Each structure stands twice: as C-alpha cells, then as structure tokens.
Amino acid sequence: MNAHRATAAELGRGLRAREYSSVEITRHFLERVGRANPSLNAFLTVTAERALEDARRADLRIARSEGGPLTGVPLAHKDIFCAAGVLTTCGSRMLSNFVAPYDATVVERLAAAGMVLLGKTNMDEFAMGSSNETSYYGPVKNPWDTSKVPGGSSGGSAAAVAARLAPVATGTDTGGSIRQPGALTGLTGFKPTYGRVSRYGMIAFASSLDQAGVLAQSAEDAALVLGAMAGHDPRDSTSVNAPVPDYAAGLEMPVRGLKIGIIREFFGEGLESRTGGAVRAAIEAFRALGASVVEVSLPHLPLSVPTYYVVAPAECSSNLSRYDGVRFGHRCAEPRDLMDLYKRTRGEGFGAEVKRRIMTGTYVLSAGYYDAFYLKAQKVRSLINADFKRAFGEVDVLMGPTTPTPAFAIGAKIDDPILMYLNDIYTIGANLAGLPAVSVPCGMVDGLPVGLQIIGPHFAEERLLATAHAWQRETDWHRRLPPGYA
C-alpha cells in the first residue's frame, strides 16, 4: 500500500472514491509508526485502538456519503494538546502521569471533521526549545539524517510527517516552533494569526504568543486542516470572533500582481550562504509568476530575539506556576512541608531549560527589574509591530529564510542557550506581532531541506496559503521523501 505517498487531501479524495477504507490506511500508518518510531522517537503515545475505532466510524460516515474532505484521514497531535482519556505529557516529567480529562478545542474539531487520531508526538518540554532535545522522553531524530535534530519544539510532529508516519500533524508556534521544524524537515509549516485558532486545552507556555497550527505535506493540506480547526471559541477569551474563510477554495488566488517584500535584515550575518542562496532564488522565481519583488527594511527586527527572551520567559514563569504537585502532575515523595512539596516537585518535574526560563521570567518580573526588562521589552515589541505595519503598507507579503542554517547535529547547541535561541532569529518577529506565517520547502543543502518563510498581515491566511500553493505547483521540493521512508 502506498497511502503514505499521498497527501491528506489526496487520501480524503481516495477515501470518498472508495479506493481504500480508512481502516486500511490507518493500519498502514500504524504499521509505519511501529517500524520507524523506535529509531525516530517521534511519537510519545500511539493510540492504535482509538485510531481503528475512529477509522471504523469514519468509514461508516463515508459509506453514507457524509463527512468532509478530511473524514477518515489519519493525523497526529503534538503532545501539548489535551485529548480526553489520553496521556498528555507536554514532553515533561511533570506531566508524565497526566491523563487529560477533556479535549482541546483543536482535538475536538479535528475529530468532528472525521480525522483519525494515530497518537501524540514528542516535543521540547513545554514547547521550550528549538531542537526537540529538551524533551524528558529523549530527542527526536530528523528522518533526513538521524544524526541531526528535526527542529523544535514541534519536532515529533515534523519528523512524523516528514517520514510519512502520519499524513499531517498539529503543532504550536510560540517563537517558530512550527515553521522552524517544518523548514528543517522539508514540510509546509503553517502558523496562523494569533487568536485564529482556540488555545483551549493547549497547554500554555507564553499566552500572548502561543498559536496552534499545522505541519503538512502541502499548502493544500494546511488549508484543509487549518480550516477545520480555526474559528471562534468562547472557551478561549483571546480567540477571535470572525468568520473562517474557505481556505481550500482560496488556494487558486493568483500570484500575478502580488507585491513581495524581501526583508533586508534577514540576509545579513549568520545566514549560511547556500541556505540564503536557495531562499533568494525562490523569491526571484516569484517574479516569473508575475509578482513584483522589492527590498524592505524592518530596522527593529534584529531585536526580536532579546525581546522574546524577556516576554516569553515572563509569561512562562507565570503560566507554569500552576504545577505545584497538588492537583495534577508529578509530586515529590514524602514532602516535609508545603514549601518542600512545591520546591522538590518543581525541581524534579521540570528539566533544565524549563527551569532556566522560569527563573529568567521570575527575574525580569521581580521588583526593581520589571521596568528595565519587561516593560522595555514590551515597548520594543511595539516598535517591531510598527515595523511590520509599515512594511505591509507597501507590500502584500514578506519573504525571507525560515532558519539561518539547515538542520544541525544533535548535541551541537544544547549546552549554549543563546546559540540555541538564535535559531529562531527569523521566526520570532511574526509571533511578537501576532502575524500569520508559513515555511515552505525551497531547496536542499547537503541533502537537508531549506525553508522559505512567507509572512503576511493579520488574517492574511488565504493569501499566504495561495502563495505557498502557487510555489508548490511550480516546484516539487515538497514532494521529496527522506531516503529510507519512500
């Protein structure tokens, strides 16, 4: 069976044409997971029984000609999304025993669309990391080269889709955690506008930045899955109450006349030359499709990493204060008193990077330092946002690299936090300004994928998906499979 060579959209069409059943393709993907997961470590939990139940139900719907384009199509969820009755660890020892008592809205909506849950994917602990090495459950390997990282924090979802253990997977993006692993594994990684997708049941890291999205094989798949998961949710007060366009219907929007801005600040020092070359060539290729390309400058963008490493840890230190060993999660053995319970539970339950970020956040919010760090960072965030606004007054979309280099070696950066943080130098800006952005494969360097990043103004999802789709009609980078997984 070749179901793994089909996109989610193609599988949906094949299912509705009765070329195969959902049970058949679900078994096929479960078998692939069983074979490849011991080496890739992409899945933390495989929900085989539930998957086959979901698939049987989907087949019944399809037999009655019910359901939609995703009914019966398998997927994997990043282990940051609560799925009722399923272990939900967030990559942490702290939640190593946490069985979610309810579904995240994303999980609920994709289940309602008829998608089949294969399992939960590995991730950096509490989504804090850019390499998937901070997971309590061990690093994920990049299917293109297992000595390399798949990126993070949605590294398990990226590796799972890249190796075609799942046709599509969910992710979350706080500073690049969908786009960066998408770039490093040759996928279409889509991060919607802040508030486009409900955060209910999605374990919080930095609430003013967190947004759910998709790791997919194509813009078409991203459009279908995003359309099914987006929309207003009264259970998330930051969820935007605006209608969700039919993203799949908008894919054919022409590129002719599109105004593209190349971000000057993204092509300076630190960008590996062949990665930069592949991205520049891709942007140039849009001219042939009838787009115009101009260089634009966003002078405050180089400050996005330091801004992020004040704002995100501050929000993280507050969000993660809920892990106290009382109501759920890890609890230390034989606490002497309440303080001992808190300190040992948190000391044991959190890994090194999470503790580092909690302490950074605690410091920048503490009396005497709040103005110098937190308030200053929120002001610089305003300046970065204003830079984007100015740029979108001149162009429709912005383009540049997603990452400074292709996938790096496991172990290369884990001992140097700053070096690791600089991986997200091109992705963080979109999070600070709440903008939608996508990474699409645009070349290979030494056998490793390179990503082109496209950033749009708020709620320009349709435009971004159509631009990515136009690119994928002209190229086949997104169709390439890692050797050994064909």
Place this chain on the structure above:
Amino acid sequence: MTLSRRDVENIAHLARLEITEAELPVYVGSLSAILEFVEQLSSAATEGVVPMAHPLEGQVQPLREDAVTESDRREAYQANAAAVEAGLYLVPKVIE
C-alpha cells in the same frame, strides 16, 4: 550583567524551584549570559512608546452571561491528583 550564586538562589526560591549544588553554577552562568544578551534592548529608543500587551489591536476582553456553564466533574479531575481524600486535595500540614 553578572548574577551571583546568592542571586540565583533567591530567584530559585521565588520561583519555588529546588536547585542542586551541582546545578547552581550552571544557572549562574547561563542566566547571566541571557541577561547580558537581552541588555541589547537598551539600544532601542523607546521614549513615548506604548508597551504592547496584546498582538491584536482593538481586541476587548469579551464578557458572557453570568450563568453556570460547567458541570461537576470533580472525580474526573481529581483522578489526576497525587493525594485525595473525601473529595479534597491533600497537602502537608500547613498550620501547627
């Protein structure tokens, strides 16, 4: 900006994190490096700039009817707790 061991011990206490003797120098080093790194923010001119608290302008906190929307699922939620008795969460004795 260089933090001392005492500074880090104090931050860890505020954050309710137990840090071992072996971990302490590692955090002294990396937290100092991070604070030094974020100090480049001071190069930005921010006089009169309004701090950004939310990515979307004009989003207001929505209100809803003051009505009961949740059902009682105490047992389901407490199934995840380490120690429960008679529907109550157990913690070490707080009052002597």
